[in-house]
Amino acid sequence: MKLVADQQELAAGIGWVAKGLPHRTSTPILLGLLLTAGPDRATIAGTDHAISTQLALDCQVDAEGTCLVPGRMLAEIVKLLPPGPVTLAAADNxxxxxxxxxxxxxxLxxxxxxxxxxxxxxxxxxxVxxxxxxxxxxQVAVSAARDDVVPALAGINLSFADETVELASTDRYRLGIARVGLTSPVQPFDVLVPAKAxxxxxxxxxxxxxxxxxxxxxxxxxxxxxxxxARVRTLSGPYLPYRRIVxxxxxxxxxxxRAALRDVVKRLSVVADGMTPIWLEYGVGSLRVRAGSADDASGAETLAASGTGDSLTVAFTGQLLLDAINSFGTSHLTASYTGARKPAxxxxxxxxxxxxxxYLHVVTPRLLPQQ
Structure with a gap:
């Protein structure tokens, strides 16, 4: 096998596939990248059994063939080479x-x-x-669990129907739901996929x-x-009936x-540790955000707000609130409530x-005695 490719394109391709290789494994062969040179292009492939990736690369092929090379070492070498043509060749082991x-x-x-x-x-x-x-x-991955104690909670559920796919994830404290249009209608089906992958x-x-x-x-x-x-092994079992939460x-x-609220929550997080709630107090034309107490460090800021309904005071865990705000890319946010002790x-x-x-994000408030 022998091929010639541009260094930058080769580094990007090998780097992407090598990123998915296992760091530790009882099967050392999985640490390799499979390179296959065809008539006018090469393919780079790797797997850790749970995830497999493959990339096709246009290049000059001088000799067709297939070989298996230590993946991460090859990726590092090619990444650090100067720009220009790179020749890869396999012969005599x-x-x-x-x-x-x-x-x-x-x-080899x-x-x-x-x-x-x-x-x-x-x-x-x-x-799509x-x-x-x-x-x-x-966006929805923000709501997925960070561990796999309950594997389904670390996944994103994809629900396909007609011309839309609905994505959802929840760790029981928050829920993210987004919808994306399909290019053509499909019959209904669901699949649950690890969020990080x-x-x-x-x-x-x-x-x-x-x-x-x-x-x-x-x-x-x-x-x-x-x-x-790319191939990803799906997670088993039906997903939670998440729509009931909304x-x-x-x-x-x-x-x-949105940006103003994000910045206020960031500043108040300085005086609110992980166990100290951040309070949102909705009034006529304003939102007061506060944290801390008179006996300890505290802070409060007021933002302009528009809305409908009664005044409301609700408490949230600071990081959950900040994650929710950051998951949006819009200029403004609308927060909707049925009460201070119900999900927002x-x-x-x-x-x-x-x-x-x-896209919508449901976040559970902190339930405190003074509410």
Whole structure:
């Protein structure tokens, strides 16, 4: 096998695939990258069993073939080479990297031991705009659990129906729901995918732009476009009936500038440790945000707000509130309530209070004796 490719393109491709390789494994063969040189392009592939990635790279192929190379070492070498053409060649159980006067050699790994990937027939298919889908994944992933004690809570549920996919995640303290349009109608189906893996993978597809194709087969979600593909093992079991958490009616609503509220919560977090709540006090035309107590450090700031309904005072854990605010990209936020002890529903809004976007975030308030 022998090929010549541009250093920057090669470094980006190898780096993306190598990023998914395991750091520790009882199967050392999984530490390798599988390089295959075809008639006019090469493919770079890697797997840790749970996630598999592959990238097609246009290049000059002088000799076709397949080889398995230590992945992370190759990625580091190619990344640090100067710009220009890079030659990769495999012969006599050695792998050679050449760029100008630089020459590096690596041992080859046995290709025969590398796990084969089989393409099962897809049970379901859908297509989305890659950038829109990645943005929605990033928003709802904020609500996913950070550990896998309950695997389903560390996942994002994708619910496909007609011309829409609804994404949802919850760690029981918060819930994120987003909707993205499909390029064509599909029959209803659901799939539950690890949140962290989906965030990392969709970010790369978004950078490519264009359309992202999704298919489900044999408990695996396949994501692919013209040059890049990834397989993610799905999580089992039905997802939580999360729609029951969202109230049908919210008589109390207030709209506030998002960046201003974010900055106030950040400042108040200095005097509010993890156990100290941040209070939101809604009045006529204003929102007072405070934290701390008279016996300890404290702070308070007031923001302009518009809304409907009665006055309300509600407490939140500071980090949950800040995560919720940061998950939006709109200029304003509308917070909707049924009461001080019920979940708050946050939605994006324009300056005039009109809805903006197809994402909502539900956050549970702190239940305190003085409420």
């Amino acid at each position: 050695r792998f050679t990297v050449r760029c100008g006067d630089a020459v590096y050699t690596l041992p 790994l046995p290709v025969i031991d590398y796990p084969a990937t089989t393409d099962a027939e897809a049970e379901h298919r859908a297509a 705009d890659a950038a829109e889908f990645a943005a929605a994944v990033g 989906l965030v990392d993978l969709t970010r790369a597809f978004a950078a490519d732009g264009g359309q992202l194709l999704l298919s489900v087969a044999d408990e695996t979600l396949l994501l692919h476009n013209l040059t890049r593909s 109230p049908d009616e919210t008589p109390i609503r207030a709209t506030v500038e 529903v946050l939605t994006g809004a324009t300056e005039t209070g009109e809805p903006d976007g197809d």
